[in-house]
Amino acid sequence: xxxxxxxxxxxxxxxxNAQKNTLLLGGNxxxxxxxxxxxxxxxxxxxxxxxxxxxxxxxxHWTVGINSTITSGKKPDDLGTLKENSFAIGPxxxxxxxxxxxxxxxxxxxxxxxxxxxxxxxxxxxxERKMNGFYANFTPALFINFRNxxxxxxxxxxxxxxxxxxxxxDVTNNRFNFSFGKEVGVGISKNFGLK
Numbered sequence: 001x002x003x004x005x006x007x008x009x010x011x012x013x014x015x016x017n018a019q020k021n022t023l024l025l026g027g028n029x030x031x032x033x034x035x036x037x038x039x040x041x042x043x044x045x046x047x048x049x050x051x052x053x054x055x056x057x058x059x060x061h062w063t064v065g066i067n068s069t070i071t072s073g074k075k076p077d078d079l080g081t082l083k084e085n086s087f088a089i090g091p092x093x094x095x096x097x098x099x100x101x102x103x104x105x106x107x108x109x110x111x112x113x114x115x116x117x118x119x120x121x122x123x124x125x126x127x128e129r130k131m132n133g134f135y136a137n138f139t140p141a142l143f144i145n146f147r148n149x150x151x152x153x154x155x156x157x158x159x160x161x162x163x164x165x166x167x168x169x170d171v172t173n174n175r176f177n178f179s180f181g182k183e184v185g186v187g188i189s190k191n192f193g194l195k
Contacts, residue, residue, distance in 0.1 A: 024055035024063055026153065026189030032073075047073030047084075055094065057191065063094040067110050080122035088114035088135055096143070104143040111136040116164055131164035131173065141185075149191035157183040 030049040035042065048071070055065025068089040075082045090112010098104045111134065118129045139158035145151040157179030164173040 020057060020059050021194050022057045022149070022191040023194055024053065024057060024065060024189065024191055026187055027052040028153075028185055028187040030185070043075070043077060045073065045075045047071055051187075053092075053187075053189075055092070061096055063096065065092055065094075066090070067092045067108075067112070080120060083119045083121075084116060085119075086114065086116040088112060090135070102145050104145070105140070106143060107138065107140045109138050114162060114164065129166055129171070130168075131166045131171070133162065133164035133173075135160060135162040137161070139185075143189070151189060153185075153187040153189055155183075155185040156181055157185075 028049070028051045030051070032045075032047045032049075034045040036044075049069060050071075051067065051069045053065060053067050055063040057063045066089065069087070071084075071086045073084045075084075090110055092108050092110035094106050094108045096104050096106035113132070114135050115130065115132045117131075120127050137158055137160040139155050141153050141155035143151055143153050160175075160177045160179075162173070162175045162177075164175075165171070
C-alpha cells in the first residue's frame with residue numbers, strides 16, 4: 001500500500017484582505033514519504049521541497065509576483081540509489097476575494113522554467129541526466145488572517161502541467177497532475193505595506 005505524507009508548513013510572510021500597494025512574502029516547506037511493500041520487499045521514496053513567493057499587490061484583488069520551487073529527493077533500491085534535484089521559477093498572478101476580516105479565497109495562475117537533475121549510483125559508478133523545460137499551474141486556496149495580514153494559506157491540490165527534455169538524448173517527460181482533494185498544502189504569509 002502506498003502512503004503519502006505531505007507536510008507543508010513554514011515559509012516567510014504574506015497577507016489577508018488584499019491591500020493595495022503591499023509586498024507579499026510567503027512560501028511553503030514540504031516533506032513527502034512514500035513507502036511501498038510488495039511481497040515483503042520494501043521501498044521508500046523521500047523528498048523535501050521549499051517554495052518561496054514574492055509578489056506585489058497593485059489593487060485590492062490582484063497580485064503579481066515570482067514563485068520558485070527547490071526539490072530534492074532520493075529513492076534507494078537493491079542495485080543503487082536514485083537522487084533527483086529540481087528547480088522551477090516563474091511569474092504568477094493571483095486573484096483574491098475577501099470573505100470576511102478573517103478569511104479570503106484566491107487562485108494562483110503561474111508558468112515558468114524548470115530543470116531536473118537525476119543521479120543514479122550503483123556501487124562506484126554514477127550516471128547523470130539533466131533535463132530542462134517549462135510548467136504551467138493553477139492552485140485555488142484559502143487564506144486565514146491571524147493578525148495584521150499575517151496568516152496561513154491552505155490548498156487542497158490544483159492542476160499542473162510540466163514538460164522536460166534531455167538536451168543530450170532523445171528523452172522527454174510530459175506530466176499532467178490533477179490533484180484536487182489528493183494533496184494538502186499549508187504555507188505562512190505576510191503582507192507589508194509600501195509607501
